[in-house]
Amino acid sequence: MKTYTPKASEITREWHVVDAEGMIIGRMATEVASLLRGKHKPTYSPHIDTGDHVIIVNADKVIMSGDKANKKQIYRHSGYPGGIKSESFAKMLQRKPADAVRRTVKGMLPKGSLGRQQMTKLKVYAGPDHPHQAQNPQPFEIKR
Template sequence: MHNGTHSATKSEALQGRKWWVVDVADAPVGRAASQVATLLKGKHKPSYTPSMDVGDFVVVLNAEKVRFTGKKETEKLYFTHTMHPGGAKLTPPHKLRARHPDAIFLNAVKRMLPRSALGRDMMRKLKVYAGSEHPHAAQKPEKRALSL
């Protein structure tokens, strides 16, 4: 018997995957995104290993109804760059929400995950929908309430 730290193996990581449904209507963006990122990483599991993708699948509903606190709805700007001189683009949240209703929440979660192949694998397990309908009923997802 050894008393070392247990690291999950690939087969263990793939075996215990669950599906969660999270409704983020009227939830603050950052608080909801951090809880979803925790589920994607697998930090809620005893088998969490930082170098392995042991997280679960997460289906996010009502992403268009997520809200900002304070003055962020009017003052925040999303920065992108075309990589050409003078190619900086600043987009306020109301324009981003009109064009891509789920992009605000997707951006928030993506920026909380590792910037590596591991983070990209985690993002593949995230399914975000602007409305309250989703096509993942066959996976029998469990509802998960956010603790705000």
Template structure:
């Protein structure tokens, strides 16, 4: 009699990705795949078993075409007339980490599992990051 193998959430590794020169959407899909764990042969849809992803140089990510001026990020303050908008160019100038996070989080599942996966993404605008102790493996994105 064989026992059924159930993957554990503790089997995660740390991956380092350099976003410099990469297109935002293509980079985000590969990051979402790693965080979700779909690259693993023992992928289970209801378990947060993906990798922790550290993204550096978020300020050097590329948006193609006219997206820098046409892509608009909106948020609502909760007050009347409180709909705030900013273009991708302004957002990349102010907080480039949020641009990558927004793209990746839109590709993750919504609900309890998605909120658990949000903690696995660490984005930094420069080339320095505080996760050296975890010894992340540098991954080359095509």
């Protein structure tokens, strides 16, 4: 029996809108990562990007359970000696909510060129509006 591998002409991509208002960020990010990878499709293949496009709106209204937002530290480094900087996730969520959600989803995707390709299909917006109405995105409900 041969292993099925989808061809580029067989891959169809849909657009989904996820409203993140009042959702727990980790639970939402796992569902979004699954959509980006294409795991919900019967033609899923782990080494090919078969996923859909995902638009996340109201990223500034996501929540974390407990006191995790204040305890979790986000680190970045400038590349110079002593150039490490850190801030709490709550502060990053307040300062740049779209980047905080994008970073959470990125951690749940494969590392390498495949994960970077899948991240290009993720659009995150802090408010309720997005400029992708022409693609006719379908609302995607995540169980709370």
